[in-house]
Amino acid sequence: MFVIPLIAAAVGAAFAVVVGRQYLKRRKPYQAIWALALGMFGVAAAFETAGQLAAWSDATYKGYYLFGGLLNVGWLGIGSLLLLVSPRAGRVAVIVMALISLISVVAVLAAHTNPALLKAQVPARGAIDVPGALPLITNLGGSLLLVGGAAWSAWKAARANAPRNRVLGLAILAAGAFVVAGGHSYAQSKGVYLAQPLSEAVGIVAMFVGFLVIEARRELAPAKPRTA
Secondary structure, eight states, rough: OOOOHHHHHHHHHHHHHHHHHHHHHHOOOOHHHHHHHHHHHHHHHHHHHHHHHHOHHHHHHHHHHHIIIIIIIHHHHHOOOHHHOOOOHHHHHHHHHHHHHHEEEHHHHHHOTTHEEEEEESOOSBBBBBTHHHHHIIIHHHHHHHHHHHHHHHHHHTTTTOOOEEEHHHHHHHHHHHHHHHHHHHHHHHHHEEEEEEEEHHHHHHHHHHHHHHOOSSSSSOOOOOOO
């Protein structure tokens, strides 16, 4: 099982690097936020890999829960929100999410984990006593912004007769985000916890593919004719 989160960690890290390099060239705020969030995804998956490979500990589960269960989806949603609102509203959203992140860090550090539940390969709900409102705010809100933002952008691109690669890429990215969010919700609500790392891996791969399709050039620029 540890191979699945290992794949998610590698893809998440590669995705973060690509978006981070794009930010250094274009200086778009949403790119910096997405790079940060994708880096958190990769870190969470790395903690998950360690937990499944060498048995969960208090430290590995808290790291996984903080970056994966609380922070990365919320920040991905904020990145999507920056594409849809004014810069001023975007700054307010970033400040609010930063405060929520600080509260999350304090809550996780102060929380207690359940040693009995940590014996499972994928710990069940209740493995950590963080207040339930925190994951509800960050995951539900972030998922709605991420999936809804990507779907809305895909619809707008299709209506505007945008290049096919952009429409297709946005659709794939939205589907990948839905797989991550939907898989997590299904695992928690149905108790099928092994679905969680699988949906994370499949979802992040789909999101990365969608991003690469968006960025792909449809055709090479024609070469300049040589002069005599």
